[in-house]
Amino acid sequence: MDYTTGNWPETINITGNIDTDRYVYSNITVTSGTFTTSAGISGAVTVSGGTFNYQGQGNPLSSVTLTDGAFTNGGTVSAAIVEGGTFTNDGTVTGLTLSGTGAFVNEGTVSGTVNVDGGTFTNAAGGTVESPVLMSDGDFNNNGTIRTLELSGGKFTISGSSSQDAVTMSGGTITNNEGTEVSLNINGQVYSLAGNSSFKDVLAAPANLTWTQNSDKRNVTATWGSVADAESYNVTLYKGNQKVGDTQTVSDTICDFTSQILAGGHGTYTFRVQALANGQVASPAVTSEIVGTQGVFEYSGPSGDVTTNDYAWNAATQTLSIRTNNGCPAWKSNTSILGTLIDDSSFDIVKHAVLGPKVSILMTGILPCPQLETLVVQAGGNLTAHSRWASGIPSTVKAYHPGGVIPGFNYHVEKFECLIAGIEDGQVFKGSAPDGFTVYGAGNVVNQDARYMQAQSWEITKSGGGRVSGGNFTENEENAYTVGSADMKLNPADYGTYTLAVTYQPQEYAGGSWADDGGLKTVSATFTIEPEGGTGGDPDPSYPSVRQYTIISSADPGGTITPDGSTVVSAGLSASYAVKAAEGYILKDVLVDGNSVGPLAEYTFERVYADHTIHAVFEKKAGGDDPLEPDNPEKPGKPNKPGTPADKPNGRPGTSGKPGSGTVSTGSGTTDNTPKTGDESDLLLWIVLAAAAGGTTLVLARRRSN
Structure with missing residues (x-):
């Protein structure tokens, strides 16, 4: 078939052996044979049989779907779906979904979202997985490096000199195939896993936490329901937000706190309990409901x-x-x-x-x-x-x-003039957050020669992280206002320095009525949330460490986004991005987590508590020359989507391809990629499919227009 007009088919089906270094403006489907390319492909790649070898020249492949056969990556693949066959990565994959009977062998780098819902993931000794692995089923054999694993099912196996920074486990199995003990951070707690042994499922959380007193109310005990497979329990007493004494380990579902409460005196006490067992990950720690216990007496x-x-x-x-x-x-x-x-x-x-x-x-x-x-x-x-x-x-x-x-x-x-009670300036909360505060305004509604300080509003901000919460006060006769923890919206694991600011209005009684006396004023208190052990020690294992999340930014040709690539953000902090179009281009849109937010030159992720993506879309100005069009095979630009007419191709083919012995057939739909005439650097691409004995020969030729 003669493509002298430059019209590429929507899909090229490969059933034989093809080896080329030309840029292809179509989808590629491999059902048998071997397709090898060192150039780019504008469309999607589907492999249901045979072998696809991508050697990494040109733009990243936008997507690869493998249901059978083999795919070898030596370049960059933006998104890979592996449902069958074997995908071997010696380059970079920025998003992966593994399921079914698929196999993924990583000898390079994997980033972006990684979902393992089945199949087998082998992370070789030189392999690195930068982003969190979300695993619900299948097998993951780690001999390399992964940052974070969230395991809810399946089997995770450790071997060789592998490393895994942190593991969140709610199900599944972790097995150590090495002969020596390894240390693991699971659910914020450090465990030692002996060689050739396994951790089974996470224990269930204790339930039915209650306080019990004897008839004369002089003994106070904490009780809870038993947990299946649990061998012991860690129990910790708290007075308000402060830990009382050391954590106790008991074998039964009862713990006597009489002596600790007697020593602690009057106050409100709660207890926290966690189930333990050899060979299983500890349960989540559960805290009892607040009970008004005065000393040892209810x-x-x-x-x-x-x-x-x-x-x-x-x-x-x-x-x-x-x-x-x-x-x-x-x-x-x-x-x-x-x-x-x-x-x-x-x-x-x-x-x-x-x-x-x-x-x-x-x-x-x-x-x-x-x-x-x-x-x-x-x-x-x-x-x-x-x-x-x-x-x-x-x-x-x-x-x-x-x-x-x-x-x-x-x-x-x-x-x-206006007093904040419940949070003192400079106060440090270790392993907890403030449970509320009260604001008192000075004044006297009886003695009319006094001034009155009417509280107006409040706001909590985090140093380096922006606004956390806030609200307005509704006036009352007592000029006293209490704000609870639910409205404060503070996370006890979001460590850092915070400022509570309260705005109030001075008023003066004159002429038989109260009137504002000057402008608004502010009183504030700064406080810090730290791990249980403080910033210089190990946190209480009952509390999680500060979690980190990944934001991946990218941009089409025709402009930049700053910062570009993968950015790690600690929980609760913010991240800002700047977008700028190149000369001859305009910013068309910004996509946040795949959703349009419009052509914004700046975008900020406020108080990050999840992974995100941000992508800038640029478009050439109408009637202008394409600054990415020069005669440069290393920068083909953004390929046109299959089946969509275009004024001219944004990329340029490389040198001629090598003949093969297979067949090439075309699917429905065409794309007009005809190069325009004029400048000597413009090209006309001819594709001629000529039948040859023993198979079909793919001939790629070019000529220069005058």
Whole structure:
């Protein structure tokens, strides 16, 4: 068949032996024989029999589908689907799906998304897999290097001098074929796997975590349901966010924490339990629900917030709020608001007291609180104090007042306008995140010569990572606002430095009403989330390490994207990209994870928690010369899609191909790739298929136009 017009068929079917170094503007299907090329192919490659040898010259192959036969790669393949046959990679593959009876032998580099849903993946001694391997079935034999493995099924075998940085395992089997022990990081925990042994499935997570007390409430034990195949359990006690004592290993489904809680005193306790067994990966660590346990005694009064017109009690934070002058003496005689403990000492559980904006008289009601740690006085005007005030408050109490002075109480008083409680500036949270905070605005709605600080909004940002969360406050009479952990959206494994900023509006009472006094002001607190062991030590194995994700960027000919290639981003951070068209081209579109976001010159992935791709699409300006068209066989440009007319080919064939002994047939559809005449560097490509004895000869010839 004569292609003097330059019209290439949509598909060329190979059933014999072909060896060429010419660029092909068609899809290639190999059913038998051997096809060898050192040039590029614009379309897709399908191999259902025979052998395809790609020697790596020219553009990357866009896609290869192998169902039978063999494919050998010495260059770059953008995406490979292997369902059967054997794919041998000595170059680079940037995306792979392996299933069925397929075999993938890697002696080069694999990046991008790697899914192993069946078949056999052999990573040879020189092979490297840069991106996470998502494995649900099949066999993976590793004798090389892989970065991350997420194993939910199948068999992963370690041999030779292989290395695997981190493994996330929810199913499947890991086998060590070496005669020596290897160390593995599985689910954030370090394991030693003996030679010629295996790890079976991950143990199930413990369930039905509860607290149990005996009849006199002087013994507190943690209990949970048994886990199949578990031989022991690691159990850890927490008071609030802080770990209490060492982790205990027990063989039964019960652990007595009486002594630790007695030593820890009043507070809210939880426990964390993890199932263990030889030859199996430990279960996920599970934390009990928060239980209001005061010392060794279970809180027997009303749960949660108890509210009246005069006062409120928050059992979780052990905070007593007094809202009016009447409330100050009234709460002392009403023991039901706090409940009665076993020793009838209701008030020793109060650690924080808040006197709201309406409180202008301090009575003796606050005195029976021996465990008091902080006192917040919001009233900004005159304050009348009882004479017994100073003698009844321990010197360890830290107090806050808008004027910086409380009558009869002159130590540890700090002046404030808008106060953040629950997160201190410079505080470090190890192995956990803050569980909430409260904002108190100074002011006095009774004494009208005072100013009032109305809290407006809040925002949490991460250093180097941008905004995490935020919101607005709805005004209330107490000028106090609590934000819980769900709204803060902090991840205890997303280590780093954070800033909580609260914006408030100063107001002044004048002319019979309150009015804004100046512009908005801000108060902030900076805090850090670290591993359980701190930044200088090993993290608590119950908490995962900071995870990293990969963003792969690429661009069509006709422009650039910066940075280009594979970029590793730690969880929670951001990554920005700049896109620029070359002279004679325009930016047509930007594809993020395969979806169009428009022709954006800049794009930022905010707070990364998954792998991503970004690709820039460029288009030649209408009526302009193609700057990628010069007579250069090493830069063929972007090939046209099969079956789509074009003004001229974007690439140039190489030297003539070598005759073979097979047959070449064409599929439906044509593509007009006729070179234009004019300049001496332009080419006319002739393809002549001539029958020869014993087979068909493929003749590729060229002539120069004058």
